[in-house]
Each structure stands twice: as C-alpha cells, then as structure tokens.
Amino acid sequence: MIENLPSVISSWNISGTGVTVYELLLFILIIVVSFVLGQIISKKLRKDISGKIPVNDRELLIKIVYFTILIVGLIIALPYIDVDLSGILFAGGIIGIIIGFAGQNLFSNFISGIVIFIERPIKIGDNVGVGDVLGTVEDIRILSTIIKTYDGIYTRIPNLTIFSSNITNYVANVARRFEYTIEIRYRDDAELAMSVIRGVVESHPFALKHPAPLVFVESLGQNGVVIVVKIWAPSSVWWNVRTELLQTIKLAVEAEGIEIPFPQRTVWFPEKNQFFPEK
C-alpha cells in the first residue's frame, strides 16, 4: 500500500479538471523555482553592475531580466495544469509582432547601449566627437547617451546613432599632439625663431619632454617662412596648453624682433612698355 503511494497521489485528479495532484505540484514547483532564480540573478546582477551604469538604468535592466525569467517559468509551467498555450502564444505572437514593429528602434537602442557598455569606446567625462557633436560625455544610459557640448548645450544621442557613427575620443590616450603653424618674414632669422620657440615650449611644464616637441621649417610660403611646431601634452590639459603657448610664442618671437608677415605682393613696373608710353 505504502509503496504504491506516489503512483496513487500522482493519479489523484483535482475535481472537475484533468489535472492530477502531481502535475499541480510540478506547476507550483516550477513557479517557485522561477521566482527564486529571478531573485538570485537580480541580486547578482545588481551587485555586478552597481556603479557602472546609472541607478535608473540598472533597475530597469534588473526588472527586464527578472520578469523575463518569470515569464519563461510560467510558459514552462502552464501546460502542467492543462492550460493550452497555443492560443496564448498565437495572441502573444500577434502582439509581439505589433510591439516588435513599434519598438524596433527602442530595441535597437537597447542592444546598442549594451554593446557600447561592453565595448566602452567612451566613458563618462571623456571629451568626444560623435558625428557633428563635440563635447563631454555626461551620462551613458540604456537607450541614449548624454553629451554636454563645449557651449554647454545638453545633447541626447540615441545609442543606435552612437553605435553606427564614427566616434572620436580625444582623451582615450593619456597624451595627444597638437600643432601650430607660424609664419615669419623672409628677412628674419629662421634659426633664431625656432630656437626661441623651442625655449618657450620647453619651459612649459605640460609640453611633454618625451615625446619631444618638433620645431621645423615646413615650407617657404608666399608671404614668409612657414615654421611648424608639434607638441605632445597630457590629454587632460592639452587645450589649456594649446591656448597658453601660442600667445607666449608670439610674444617671445616678437621680443626678438621677429615679425609675423602681412600678405604682400611686390609689383614691378617696366620703365618702357607699350601700355605706359613715356611722356
């Protein structure tokens, strides 16, 4: 009698239905396991991504994962209590198609956000250029990225746009190079000018010692000798260095009597010609 108990219990029918007690217990077990699994994964996810993405996005992501687990559990469990899923799935399929069309962009942005989160081409605080937008990354969210332009304008860019655009990250490397083009008159001493420029660059603390700055005559221009100056600076302060050094270089070369030439033309008038006959 006792050894036949499991088969007896499993054959007990709940009155008015074709569901046995055994099937009902399985249904409850699957639902409970789904709840527990959802809780465990949510907690693990919260712990792992805390501090990496904004709190709102983190909670949204956790909810999506949690309810996905519950729904999967429900879909697995429902057939045990004789609920026909074909009708639900058919209706769900149609709703899914509608939502799919309506939420295509939403989903693309979501996936792009995840890819950006994994690939990390940009970080909060980076100076970046995305398409025509130049500025500092203020926030990276699940669906969009917020950039504050250098004029202080709030710009929201969908993650799909970020994902499919050329991204220029100006501070991804610790140092970056910038250059000036300085023109001096032909009558000025180019060697002296370059020596003065080297002195100014070397005296600036953030014009890096290595890689060494380059100062050289690049070309003989229409109005003067063209000197190019290439300087490496820490990415975090390069703009300050760039704006400070040019003025200092100008003052230093002018102090040596070297001048920046104005555009000029030398016009020669022949003494005798057919257009200007001698009087």
Next chain:
Amino acid sequence: MYGHYSYPFSIESSGIKIEVTEENGLYLYRRECCGEVSENYIQPKNGEIIINPVEPVNLPSSVTSLLQVKFQNLVIEPQSVILIYLTFPIEIGVFLQIGKNTEIIDVFSVNRQKYSLYGSPTKGTIVSYHESDIYRTIPETDIYKDGVLSLTLINSGKEIANVSSAVFDGWAMKLYYNDNCVSMVSEMNLLHNRTAETAFLNIPLITGMSKSYEIYMSRKIPVMKKSFIMELGY
C-alpha cells in the same frame, strides 16, 4: 624653515617668506616665493603650522602621482647591487594642524616642473619629470630646491642591465629632512624583460632626520600600493 610653528609668526629664508598675522579676529596666512603670492584666512586660534617637503608630484596641478628621475646610462653587472645617489625636485607643503586634524593649505616650489610620457601614448602614463646626475656620495643640495634620493639598484638576473631612469609612485614616498638635507631612500629591483619594481623604505638617509608630514597622510586614504612596477622599460 622646515618645522612646526605656532602662529602668529614670520619666517624668511632663501627668498621664501611665510607669515601668519592676526587680522580682524582671523589669521592671515601669506606666502611669497618666486614672485608668486598665496594667501589663506585661518579661523582656528590654537592651531599649528607645519612646513616640510612633500611628495614632488603636486605642482602645477595633480595630473599624475608618478615621478620619473632620468640619469646617465648606468650598466650593471648580473647578480649585483649598487647604491647611487640622485636628486629629486622639492615641493614644500604647508599644513594646518588642529588637534588630530591636519589639512594642507599650500604647496609651492622654487623649481620649474616638467612632465613627460613614460611609455607610448596608447599604453604609457604621464609622469612628473626630473633629470639628475649620478653621485656616489650624498651630494650637497639646496634644501629648498633639491632633495637626495638614495637608490639601491638590485640586478638579481643573469644579464647585464642598462638603467637610465627610475619611476616612483608618489603614494609610497617617505620623506625625511634636517637642516642640511631632504631625503628619500628607495630600492629598484631589476626584473626580467626590462621591467623593474621601485619602492621606498621608511627610514631616514641620515640618523636624526625628522619625518615629513606627507600629503597622502592629510588625505587619510589608506595606501595599499607600496611599490611601482616599471613595465615599460628603464
């Protein structure tokens, strides 16, 4: 000039003038150095001013905590240890101490700072840069300009090593001073493939030197990293 002062006070040495005067119930801290003036109002009455050398990685702004000291190329035979003395740039820190609380109120230097890149732009790191001669005995230096860095180079490998620079982490620096010298004692362990590990020893170079109050101490951040691994060559 280095030491602890109860205010008001006024001191002047080697072109550096530091004074704290009473003004309308507050105290005015004023420092003049190299044509530059820095002023701070101090409210607490029973405080103390500490003036001493600090980690040379703060000026003109904190873009890195690393200091690279460059010197002439030194060839070191395998399985050997050599002690050399170098110099490092001095930065002077001024702290206000109230009971157990200490706060940095000024950092200045008579040196001109320079930065460099250790490694490549993609994989390297920004370092504060200083060039030094190699000395075999403790060099005489201006205690407001240059400190003495004792560096023990340990080549435990089986190959000859060419060393021309050492990179140190400012978080691990241990400074000591007396009336004639500011010092740090360090070690550089030459490892394989042109990597090395640098570390500081918390001991004075000369017996009787006073321990500096360092900036990381005022920040009350526990320093876990005691050494720096030079992975990009020496």
